Amino acid sequence: NSKDRYLPEDWDHFHILLEQLLHRVPHLGSAILDRLCNGPEAFSPDCKWIVGEAPEVVYLFPHFFCNTIRHYLVAAGMKTVGISAAGGVGQLTAEIIVNGETSFDMYELEVSRFLGLHNNRKFLRDRVKEVPGMHYGLSYPFHEFQTGRNLRMSPVYPKLREAGAVFGQVMGYERPTWFETRQTADGESQDWSTPYRMAYTNTFGKPPWLDNVAAEYAACRESVGISDYSSFTKIDLWSKGNEVVDALQYVCSNDVDVPIGSIIHTGMQNKYGGYENDCSLARLSENHYMMIAPTIQQTRCKVWLQKHLPPTVTLSDVTSMFTALAIMGPFTRTLLSELTDTDLSPKNFPFFTFKMLDVGLANGIRTMNLTHTGELGYVLYIPNEFALHVYSSLIQAGEKYGIKHAGYYATRALRVEKFYAFWGQDLDTRTTPLECGRVWRVKFDVMSKMFCYLNYSFAFQKKVDFIGRDALLKQKEEGVKRMYIQLILNDHCHETDLWPWGGEPVYRDGRYVGMCTTTGYGFTFKKQVCLGFVENPDENGELLRVTNDYVLSGDYEVDIAGIRYNAKVNLHSPILPTKYPDKERDVYQATRDKHDDNIVVKAIK
Ligand SMILES: Cc1cc2nc3c(=O)[nH]c(=O)nc-3n(C[C@H](O)[C@H](O)[C@H](O)COP(=O)(O)OP(=O)(O)OC[C@H]3O[C@@H](n4cnc5c(N)ncnc54)[C@H](O)[C@@H]3O)c2cc1C
Known part of the structure; x- marks a missing residue:
């Protein structure tokens, strides 16, 4: 009965509206009142449909x-x-x-x-x-809900809170956004009973957390930063035979049949070539992979996998079994070497590879030599019961290297400046790898493995098929109609001007050509950095091909609240200057248009 769904009349509540209504439409004053219908409206937990x-x-x-x-x-x-x-x-x-x-x-x-x-x-x-x-309400950047907090927390949460973490929430998970390191007024030492701090920005200009984030960013680039990545989606996939390899070859657009111990970044495309997911896959053994995917994909990418994997492949969501700690910066190799007997030299443990390490007194730490932000560093996937031990060991040993906690705003600044795309922020189900500088991660020409039987190898090899291949091949032939670019604002004052926060219009030679996706202050460039997509519309709005020449030959402006700022455009991840250059990292450009080297295979050799 729909009447059961009405709330009682609330004239006091309605009075404010009624007054305004009569002011606007005075004739309503002579209308005869029939009834006041007070019907509830349906809201979701994140205010979206x-x-x-x-x-x-x-x-x-x-x-x-x-x-x-x-x-x-x-x-x-x-x-x-x-x-x-x-x-x-x-x-x-x-x-x-x-x-x-x-x-x-x-x-x-x-x-x-x-x-x-x-x-x-x-x-x-x-x-x-x-x-x-x-x-x-007025929606400021990086909105945080006040309710439903302190629900999902990593085992090191109390330690992070003690260290001054100011938390943001994603998928119910409390994640440090930045660290408030100022001492309390009376100089009291902090402990875990310190009040819970919730992230806020509350401005469209220079945010209150900028100085803290600057210091965290500096630690990640020039000494050691430590971040809690535990909220990331973690999925184990395995099979008895090599069914998991075949299945992942079909679901992923990059070649997953890499040497054991390698890690690859890959998209999981739909039939249009768009990103259903963007993830890292570590090959733990012949027929066992660990997938790391964005936090917000925990349900969604599992559904996609379940729809496409055969019953012979087992899928296990291990997100809640592992605490993930990332250490970033030039001294991380030396620091981690102090806590493990394994040789971490680039020859033995190269970039984009995986090793099961003992760390401190703990064992079975799934360690990946990559950082998602382009710095030298490692992500340690630690069985939860060892998390506090490993965390404390890193903090203790890291003291002499100047280890510093880093929150998500710092890692975001790092990846925006390095021009790394993120699913759910830059990439979506309609963006293809060819549009975002990742054609080099698509296995167009990878051949299936030779089939060997009784010492005979059969020569009917064919190119490995995967979801979206046809659409991507077509796009490769026809060219793309939008392209992912990095824009560095030239004449923007970060102290006094309003900041870009995503969604800003982009102009090329005075014409609107696209929008920003994510933005961040580039602490090395000392300029605002905007990532986004540009198109090439003709006079009738018809979209034409977008080429590198088209992108590089334009003059760009980004419109922030009505003011246009001139911008320099980049098509490839820039190499940022550092006091401690690292050869392996410097050749790696996450966003680029050529498959100029195969880092994984090279690294393994
Ligand atoms: C006072 C008020 C003013 C609004 N003004 C606007 C406006 O100006 N502009 C605007 O865009 N939106 C407005 N909205 C919101 C809009 O009306 C709703 O968002 C929209 O009607 C929701 O549509 P729906 O189909 O999801 O649900 P509903 O319209 O609620 O439809 C659900 C239907 O399911 C039926 N039902 C429920 N349970 C069962 C069951 N177990 N079995 C069978 N049937 C069932 C219900 O009787 C109902 O008919 C207003 C809402 C209210 C209450």
């Missing part, structure tokens, strides 16, 4: 499924704009019903952006009381 297919669908194999609610589509949480939304939401829902997919890029709205915790009734009751305020 909820659409798409319920993730609780478990496919055993494409076209076969078990014990599931397949084709259960959601269109809810429409808040106060459900009528305006109806056209688009209706279209995408109809497309999913008819075609099994939609033409919209809508990962931000999909129901698979949630985890089980988002179904907790107390969480929902607390959070949804806060959400309508956000809907109507």
Whole structure:
């Protein structure tokens, strides 16, 4: 009964609106009152609509499924704009019903952006009381919810809090954004009972955390920074035979059949060549991989994998089993060497490889020689019970190297300046590797392994197929219609001007050509850095091919709140000057257009 869904009349609440209404439409004063209908509106925990297919669908194999609610589509949480939304939401829902997919890029709205915790009734009751305020409030950059906090925390959380961490929340996980290192007024030493600090920016100009982040950034580039990466999605994939290799070859666009101990970065494309996921894969053994994916992909990429993997491949979400600590900076190799007997020299443990290390008294630490920000460093995936021990050992041994905690705002600044794209911020389900300088990570020409039987090897090799290959090949032939670029603002004053925060229009030779995705202050460039995509529309708005020449021959401006700032354009990750250059790192450019070397294979040799 829809009447049960009405709330009691609330005239006091309505009075404010009524006054304004009568002011605007005085005639309403003579209208006869029939009834006051007080109907609740539906809000989701993050103030965004909820659409798409319920993730609780478990496919055993494409076209076969078990014990599931397949084709259960959601269109809810429409808040106060459900009528305006109806056209688009209706279209995408109809497309999913008819075609099994939609033409919209809508990962931000999909129901698979949630985890089980988002179904907790107390969480929902607390959070949804806060959400309508956000809907109507002024939305500052990096908004944080106040409710539903201190829910998912890594084992080193108390230590980070003691060290001054100011937390942001992603997928319910508390993650340090920056560290407040100022002493308390009375000089009292901090301890873990220190008040919980929540991240805030509350401005569109120079943020209050800039100086703290600058110091953390400097540590990562010139000494040692330590960050908690525990929220990242971690998935183990294995099989008895080599089924996992074949399955991942099909699901991933990069070549996963790399030597044991190698790590590759790869996209998982859809049939349009767009990124359903962007991840690192470490080959732990012949038929066992560990996947590291963005935090927000914990449900979503699992659903994609479950839809496409055969039943012979086992998938296990190990996100909550491992604490991930990243150490970044020129002294990290020396520091980690003090805590392990394994030879960490580049010859024995090269860039983009994996080793199972003993660290301090602990063992079984899955250690990856990469950092996601381009610095020399390692990410240690530590079984939770060893996390505090490993963390304390690193902090203790790192003291003489000037180890410093670094939060997400510092690592973000590092990766924006290094021109590294992130899924969910720069990459989405409609962006292809060719558009974002990653064609070198696509296995267009990789041949399947020779099939050997009884000492005969068969010569019917063929190119390895993968989802999206046809679309990408076509795009390779026809050229791209948008391209990922880095813009360095020339005449922007970071002290007094409003900052770019993403979404700013980009102009080329005075014409609008695209928008910024992510932005950050480049502490080495000492300039604002904007990442984004540019197009090449003709006079009728028809999109033409975008070439390197087109990009490099234009004069660029970025519009921030109505003021246009001149910008220098980059197509490749820049090499940033440092006091401690590192040969291995310096040749690596995350964003580039040529497959000029194969770092993994070279490194392994
Ligand atoms: C007072 C008010 C003013 C609004 N003003 C605007 C506006 O100006 N512009 C705008 O864009 N949006 C506005 N909205 C929001 C908009 O009306 C909603 O977002 C939109 O109607 C939501 O559509 P829906 O289909 O998701 O849900 P609903 O419209 O709520 O439809 C759900 C239907 O499901 C039925 N139902 C529920 N449970 C069951 C069950 N178990 N079995 C069978 N049927 C069931 C309900 O009876 C209902 O008919 C307003 C909302 C309110 C309350």
